[in-house]
Amino acid sequence: MIVSYTAIYNANGGIAGEVRYVIxxxxxxxxxxxxxxxxxxxxxxxxxxxxxxxxxxxxxxxxRNQLDAALIAALGTTPLPAVFAHHPDGSITVALTAGQLRTLGGSVSEFEKALIGR
Incomplete structure (x- = not known):
């Protein structure tokens, strides 16, 4: 069972991070x-x-610069971007990897299929 998800961008938040990413x-x-x-x-x-x-x-x-200690620990060496699933026992697992996200071609509908099709 999954109680929530956290999706993490491969970019820093804030004005400077956003500008750096866009450029x-x-x-x-x-x-x-x-x-x-x-x-x-x-x-x-x-x-x-x-x-x-x-x-x-x-x-x-x-x-990536907005993560708490639990997410940093769950992230480990997982390349970003990635989506993590949070479970009732407090564990956090990778739901979608950077490679899987790349194959979705920017499609929200393909993302939804990939996420709930697990």
Whole structure:
């Protein structure tokens, strides 16, 4: 059973982090498949918000510089971006890896299928 999810971007939050990512993305030096799934070039995708409503459990979406100690421990050497599942016993496991997120091609519907098809 999964009680919640945490999706972690391969980018830092805050104005400086966002600007660095946008510039890096434009020049091909920064990549985040999760960003491509959740956002269009201008804003968060409305279909992402609708998917979150259908999901049935909460999903936090964080930047890599916003993690608490439990998430840092669960992350270990897992490359970002990634999605983690939180279980009733307090354990945290990887739900979707960076490689899996890349194969989704920025599609919210493919993300939803990959996540709930586990």
């Amino acid at each position: 890096g993305h434009l020049f091909g030096t920064a990549e985040c498949a999760l960003c491509d799934i959740t956002h269009s070039p201008i804003r968060r995708k409305p279909e992402w918000d609708r998917m979150l409503q259908r999901l049935g459990v909460p999903m936090a979406v964080l930047h």
